[in-house]
Amino acid sequence: MTKRRFTRNQIQKILEEYEQGTSIQSIIEEYNISKATFYNWKAKYGRSYSNNPEEISKLIEDNERLKRMFAELSLENMKLKMQLNKINER
Numbered sequence: 001m002t003k004r005r006f007t008r009n010q011i012q013k014i015l016e017e018y019e020q021g022t023s024i025q026s027i028i029e030e031y032n033i034s035k036a037t038f039y040n041w042k043a044k045y046g047r048s049y050s051n052n053p054e055e056i057s058k059l060i061e062d063n064e065r066l067k068r069m070f071a072e073l074s075l076e077n078m079k080l081k082m083q084l085n086k087i088n089e090r
Contacts, residue, residue, distance in 0.1 A: 006031075011041050018042070 006014070018027055018038075028038055 008045065011045050014038075015042060015045060 014027060014031060018024065024035065024038060027033075028035055
C-alpha cells in the first residue's frame with residue numbers, strides 16, 4: 001500500500017462530508033484511508049470555523065481592534081523617538 005498525501009483543503013472537504021452525514025466507513029473506503037487516519041484528521045482539523053458565522057465575526061472584530069491598538073502604539077512610539085532625538089541633539 002502506497003502512502004498518499006492529502007492537502008489540508010482535501011482533508012477539510014472529507015471532514016465536511018462526515019459532518020453532513022456520510023458514514024465513516026464509506027469515507028475511508030472512498031478515499032482509501034484508515035480509521036486511524038480519519039480520526040487523526042478529525043482531531044487535528046475537525047474544528048471548522050466556517051460553520052459558525054458568529055465566531056468568525058467576533059474574530060474579525062478582535063483582529064480590527066488589535067490592528068487599531070498596534071497603529072496607535074506605533075504612532076506613540078514614533079512621537080517618543082522624535083522627542084528623544086530632539087533632546088539628544090541639544
